[in-house]
Amino acid sequence: MIPRYSRPAMTAIWSPESRFRIWFEIEAHATTALAEIGVVPKDAAEKVWAMGKDATFDVARIDAIEAVTKHDVIAFLTHLAEIVGPEARFVHQGMTSSDVLDTCLNVQLVRAADILIADVDALLDALKHRAEEHKMTPTIGRSHGIHAEPVTFGLKLAQAYAEFARNRARLVAAREEIATCAISGAVGTFANIDPRVEEYVARKMGLNPEPVSTQVIPRDRHAMFFATLGVVASSLERLSIEIRHLQRTEVLEAEEYFSEGQKGSSAMPHKRNPVLTENITGLARMVRSYVTPAMENVALWHERDISHSSVERMIGPDATVTLDFALARMTGVMEKLLVYPANMQKNLDRLGGLAHSQRVLLALTQAGVSREDAYRLVQRNAMPVWRGEGDFLTLLKADTEVTAALTPEQIEECFDLGYHFKHVDTIFRRVFGQA
Amino acid sequence: MIPRYSRPAMTAIWSPESRFRIWFEIEAHATTALAEIGVVPKDAAEKVWAMGKDATFDVARIDAIEAVTKHDVIAFLTHLAEIVGPEARFVHQGMTSSDVLDTCLNVQLVRAADILIADVDALLDALKHRAEEHKMTPTIGRSHGIHAEPVTFGLKLAQAYAEFARNRARLVAAREEIATCAISGAVGTFANIDPRVEEYVARKMGLNPEPVSTQVIPRDRHAMFFATLGVVASSLERLSIEIRHLQRTEVLEAEEYFSEGQKGSSAMPHKRNPVLTENITGLARMVRSYVTPAMENVALWHERDISHSSVERMIGPDATVTLDFALARMTGVMEKLLVYPANMQKNLDRLGGLAHSQRVLLALTQAGVSREDAYRLVQRNAMPVWRGEGDFLTLLKADTEVTAALTPEQIEECFDLGYHFKHVDTIFRRVFGQA
C-alpha cells in the first residue's frame, strides 16, 4: 500500500484513528453487556459511552504510552481512562487483547469488503453500459492470438460482466466468512466472561459470534478472504490484458482514453500507451501475492501464536487498498474506453474472409463432400490468403472442386456475419437477464 | 500425484478410460439433442448410444491415432467411428474440441469435489466422535507455545470440527462454481450449434450451462476451485501441527497410533515419530502451491489461448489426488489417535498451578487491590515457579500482601479447573448443535 495506488475511503479504514474508534466501540459495547448481566455498574457503562462517544483518541499520546508498556491495547485502555475517568476500570473486564484486536480486524475487513463490493458494482455498471452500446459491433474473435471467427465487442464485455458478477458473489461470501466476533477470553473458554457479552457485541458491531475460538478467530476465514481477493485480481488482470492487446499498434480496436495535453513518452511524441491497464496488471500480481502468506497463517501453534500478526498488519491494508484502487481504475478505463468499430471491421476483413473457413467447411460437408476432403479444400484455399496471395472468397470461387459442390451464391452466403450473431440476444439474456 | 500418495477412487477420475467415457457421454448426449431439434437423424443418435454405451475405448489405439493426427479429440472421434460405424459422422456436429474438453474437465472436477466432500464428512465424523469422548478431558491451553489457561481436549477437537465444517461448505461452493457446461462453438457464439444442445448436455451431465463462454469456460471458476483446495489443505496443516506438537517427547499428550512391530527408526529403537502428520504437512504445501498457477491461468488472451492446458493437466490430478489422500490419512490419524489424559494432567500441574495466575489476579482485584498491584503480586510469585523454585499455590499463601486480601480458601478456589469449563456445553452446542 503506497499513496500512489491508494484511495482515501479504503485507506481510512486502516488509519490508527479508525482502529481506536473501533476498539472503543467494542470495549464500550462489552461494558454495556457486562452491565446488563450485572457484572459492572450500569452507570459506569453509561459514563464510558458518554465520555468516549465523541472523544478524539490522541494517537500520539497512545503511541507514547505504548513506548513504555510495549502493549498497544493496554496503551489504549490507559488513554481511555484519561478520557473516561475512574469508571474506566470496569472496561475490558474478563477480556483479553485478542478479543479486541481480532474483532476489530474483522470489522475492518468487513468494511473493506463493502467498499470492494461497491467497486465491483460500479465496474459492472460500466461494463453493462458499454456492452449494450456495442452489443452488435462486429469484431474478430481470436484464439491463440490468431483470428478465429466473428464475435461482437458487446459479447466480450458481456463475458467480463459475467465474470465480475461471479466475483461480486464471491466477495459477498468472503465478507460473510470474515464477519465474526470473538469475546471469549485467554483461550476461548469464556472462563472470565459470559458468552452473552460476545453475542451482544457481535450484534452491535454487525457481526456473528464465532462459534468456537481459541485465543483468536481461526485464520482459515482470513485465508479464504484473501484468496477471494486474489481471484478478483486475476479477473482484473484478464480484462487488462484484453485491453492491452486491443490497443497494440497493429490491432488498435480500442484504446485507453488519452486526454488533450497528455504525454505518452518524454522521448517519443507519437506514443499513446495503455499505461492504466499495464498498471492494473502489476497491481493484480501484488494482490495475488498476498494469498500464500494468508494461507501460511492458518497453522498457528495450539491456541495461537502471534506469527500471523505481522503478516496481517501488512496484507490487511495492502491487499484491500490495492484491489480497491485497481477496481476503481478499471471502472474508469471501461467508462472512457475509446472503441474503434472501423478498425474492428478492417481487422475482420484483413484475412480476406478467412474467419469464415469453418462455415465453408460445413457447407461443403452438408453438400456431401467428406469431412476430410472438405478440410483439404478449405485449407488449400486458406493458406495462400495467409501468405497475402489473394482473397479467400475469390480463390474459393475459382476452385473447381469447391464449385462442384457449392454454387457461387452458396459460397457467398458463408461470408454472412449475421450467421454468427443470431444468438447474441440469447447470451445477453443469460448474462443480463430479461431485456 | 505419485502412487505413494494416491487413492484409487480419485485416481480413477483422471485415467484415460474415465476421460474417454466422459467424452463419449458428452458427444452422445449432444447427438441426441441434435436429433431432437432435427439437425441429425434420430436413429443415428440411437446407434451412437447403442454401440458406445458399453464399449471399451482402446486407449492404446487412440494414442496411436493421436500420434498421427496430433489432436486428441480427433483421435477419439476416429476411434469412435470404428466402434459406431458410419453414423459416427453425425457426432460432434457444430462443436469444437474445447466444448468436449472443458465440459469433461468440469465433470472430473465435480466428481473430485464429491469425493473430497465425502472425505471431509469422514473426518468430521472422526473429529466429532473424539471430541465427545474428550469433551471434559482437562489439558493446558497454550498461546505462543507457552502455558496459558486450561481447556479441554474436546474443545481443541471442536475447533477442528468447526474449521472442517467451514471447509465442507467451501467445497460445496467450489463444486457449484465448477459445475458448468459449455457447448458453444469456436468462439462461444453458438454460430454452428443451437444453445439447446448445451442445455440438454448440461442437464444430462449434472451441470449448468455456462451463461457466456468464449471458446472456453472462464478460468476464474477454476482459480476459485483450486484456491478453495488450498484453504482446506492449510487447515489440514494446522491440525497436523497440533498433533505433532502434542507428540513431542516433552509434551506427549497424544500420539499417532503405533502398531505392534512397527519401527520408528532403523538406527534408534526407542523412536515413535508423528510421521503421518509430518507427511500431511508436506502434502499441504503442495496443494497450496497449485493455487498460484491456477490464478495465473485466468488471464487467457482474447477468446482463449492454450497456456492453461498444460497447467491443468498437472494440477487437476495433482491437487485433487493429493488432497484426497491427505484428508483420508488425517481421518485415520484422528480415529486412532492415542490420547494420554494423565500426561495432560501432569503438564497442567507442571508449573505448580501457574495457569491460574489470571484467576488470582482477578480475585485480588475483586478484593480491592488495584490492578497494577495485583499484577505485581501475582508476577512476583509466578516467576520463581518458572525457575523451578517452588509451587505457585504455596508461594501465594506465604505472601503476606496476598493473604492480606485473600483468605487461603479464596486462594485455593482460584485453582479450581471447573471454573474454566463451565461454558464447554455452550460451545459444544454452538459447534455440534443441540445435544
Added chain:
Amino acid sequence: MIPRYSRPAMTAIWSPESRFRIWFEIEAHATTALAEIGVVPKDAAEKVWAMGKDATFDVARIDAIEAVTKHDVIAFLTHLAEIVGPEARFVHQGMTSSDVLDTCLNVQLVRAADILIADVDALLDALKHRAEEHKMTPTIGRSHGIHAEPVTFGLKLAQAYAEFARNRARLVAAREEIATCAISGAVGTFANIDPRVEEYVARKMGLNPEPVSTQVIPRDRHAMFFATLGVVASSLERLSIEIRHLQRTEVLEAEEYFSEGQKGSSAMPHKRNPVLTENITGLARMVRSYVTPAMENVALWHERDISHSSVERMIGPDATVTLDFALARMTGVMEKLLVYPANMQKNLDRLGGLAHSQRVLLALTQAGVSREDAYRLVQRNAMPVWRGEGDFLTLLKADTEVTAALTPEQIEECFDLGYHFKHVDTIFRRVFGQA
C-alpha cells in the same frame, strides 16, 4: 511430471532403478571407506562391489519387502543382502537412512542440473545462430505494445541470448549449491561413523562433504536450487510471450514452424497457432509454482522433521522434468522459427514513419526550437497519422513551423533506419564476444 511433457534422459534420473543404483554406490563406497579405516573387513567391501556392481535391483521385490517393513532403505538393504550374501551385514554400518536418501537426492539433482545446463547450451546455440542470421533485419521496437523505435530482430535474439547466458551461470551456481554429501549419522555428530567416510563417499560421488548437517542436509540449498529453476522458467515465459506476440494475426512477423499436413484447428481450417510457446508459458507457471513449497521446506523442526520428503518426491521430478522439456521445446521453436522480414518492414512502415518522431524532436531541438515547442510540433503531426489521416513525413514537410527550423532534406534524414543500427555491432560484441 506427466509423460506428455517428459523426456527420457531426465525421467530416467528419477526412476526407481536409478535411485537404487545410486543407493548401492553410496553404500558400497561407504563400505570401502569403512574397510580402509579398519572398521569392516576389506574383503567384505570387495564382495559388496563384486556382487552389486552389475546386479539388477529388483524393484518389485524391494517394494514387496517395503510393504512389510514400512521402510524403504531397510527394504533395499534386505534385497542387497540377498544379492551380496552374509558380507552385507557390514553395509550401512553406523549410517542412518537419511545419509543415503539425502546424498542420493543431491546426486539426482546434480545430474538433473547437468541436463538442464546442456539444454540451455543448446538453446544458446539456436539463439546465437538465429541472432547472427537476423543481426541487421529491421523490425519495430515496441514499448507498451505500441510502436516505439526501430531495432533489429537480431537484437531481440541477442537479448534472449544474454538472458539465457545468465541463466546458465545461475544453473551452474545452483548445481554447486546442491552438490553436497552427508554421511554423519542420526543427528549429524558422526557419533557412530568417522567423518572420513563422508569425505570418501563425497569424492567418489562427485560431491563435497556437507560442512555441518543435522540428520539431513539443510534445505536452504534445495530452496535456492528450485528458486533458480523458477527464474529460468520465467525467462522461458518471456521468450514464449515474445513469439506469441509476433505470431498474432495482425503482426505476423514470426511464426512457429507449421509442418505440411498439420491441422491448427479441427473446426477452422485456416488456423496456425503458436501452440508450442503457449504450452511453454503454462509449463513455466508450473516450474515457478514449485519455488514456494521448496522455501517452506527450509524450516524443518530441530534436527529434522520429515515434512520435506513428500514435497521433494513431487517437485524433484516435476520441476526438473518439466523445465527440461520446456527448454528443449523452446530450442526446437527457435531453430525452426519462421521469420518474415517483409512483414517486419510492413509493420515498420505502418504508421507512416511515426517511429522516427524522437529523431525529428531532437533535430528540431538541435535547430534551436525549445523542447516544449518541438514536442508540440511533433505531436500535432503524429496524432493525425495515428488516426489514419495521412503520412508523417508528408505532414511534417507541410507544417510551416517545422520547415522554419528544418529543411526537407533534414527532415528526410530523420527517417533513416541506419541511424538506429549504428551500435548493433557494439552490442553484439558485448553479448557474443569478439566477432
Added chain:
Amino acid sequence: MIPRYSRPAMTAIWSPESRFRIWFEIEAHATTALAEIGVVPKDAAEKVWAMGKDATFDVARIDAIEAVTKHDVIAFLTHLAEIVGPEARFVHQGMTSSDVLDTCLNVQLVRAADILIADVDALLDALKHRAEEHKMTPTIGRSHGIHAEPVTFGLKLAQAYAEFARNRARLVAAREEIATCAISGAVGTFANIDPRVEEYVARKMGLNPEPVSTQVIPRDRHAMFFATLGVVASSLERLSIEIRHLQRTEVLEAEEYFSEGQKGSSAMPHKRNPVLTENITGLARMVRSYVTPAMENVALWHERDISHSSVERMIGPDATVTLDFALARMTGVMEKLLVYPANMQKNLDRLGGLAHSQRVLLALTQAGVSREDAYRLVQRNAMPVWRGEGDFLTLLKADTEVTAALTPEQIEECFDLGYHFKHVDTIFRRVFGQA
C-alpha cells in the same frame, strides 16, 4: 513496509530524497560523459555539478510539477532546471526516463544489499560467539520432534552459522546480479546516445554496463535478487522456529531475553512468550511472498511494458526493509538469548537414557547378537521407559538376554555422552575454520 517493522538506514534508501539525489547523480555523470565526448559544452556539465551537488531537491515542489506533467522524470528535470539554470537543457540529452529509473532502482537495490550483507555479518558474529560459548553444552537432538541422540547446543548454532554464511554468499551474488546500469535509449539501441556514456555512468555509480538492454534492464536479474531474499527469509524462519520450540513451557532450554518489568500478557502475569521469533516467522512469510510477483515481472511484452513498475514500487522497499528488520531482530535475539544448560540436561535425562538406544543396539551387535534380535531387545526395554515405567539403564541390566551379551560395565559405557561429542571439534573447524 510499515514503520513498526522498519529501520531508518534501509528506509532512507527508498525515500524520495534519496531517489532524487541518485537521479541527479546519474544525470550529472551522464552530462559529464556527454561533455567529454563533445556532445554538450564542458562548462554546462560543470555548472550542473556546481549547482546540484549540494542542492536540496524539493520533494513537494517536484510532486506539484508531476501533478501537471503526469511524468515523474520530467517533473524532476523541470525542478533541476530551476536549480541549475539554462545549462539544464544539456541534461538528459538522448536519454529516456527508463535510463534514469532503472539505473536508480539498481543503485537502490545494491545499497539495500550492502545493508543486508552487513546485517548477516552481525548475525554471523552473534551466532559464532554463542556457538563457541556453548560448543560443548550437551542437549538432546530431536528428529520429528522426538528425542533422538545427544548433540551440543553449540552444534545447533554452528548449523545456523553455516546456513547464514551460505546466505551471505547468496546475497553477494544477488548484489552482483543487480549491479548494472543502462543508458541505452528508447529501445536499447543507443540510437541517440553513445555507449560510452553508459560505461562512464556505470563506473561512477559503482555498476557494470548492462550488456544488452531493451528499454529496460531485463527483469530476470530482479527476479533472482528477490528470490535470494526469499531464501534468506526462509532461513530466518528456520532459526525462529528452533527458538520457539526451545522456549515451549515443557522444553524451556532457551528463551528470548525478558527484561525486568516486561509483561508477557495483560491477563496472565506468568507468561513469557517468544514474541520476537514469532514476529520474524511472520515477516519471513512476507519476504517470501514477494518472490512470485518478481518472477511474474520477467515476461514483459516486447521491449518493455510497465506492469513491473507498480510491483517494484511495492516490493523494492517492502522486501528489503522487512528483511533488514528481521535480520537485525534475529541478531538481537541471538545475542541476548537466555540458555538453560540445566534444563537441557534435565530433558536429556528425561527418558532414562533412551537417547542411547542406538549405542546399545550397536554394542549388542558387536557382541555377536544379530541385528534383528538386538533391535528387539532394545525396543522391549525402551517401550516401558516411554510409558514412564522405569529407567532404561536399570531395565537393560535386569534383562538376562542383554546381560548374556554385555557386562554391566559395557552397558554403562553405552551411556557416555562423550562418545557423541568426539567430532565436535572437527565440525567446528569445518564451519568456522582453524581454531
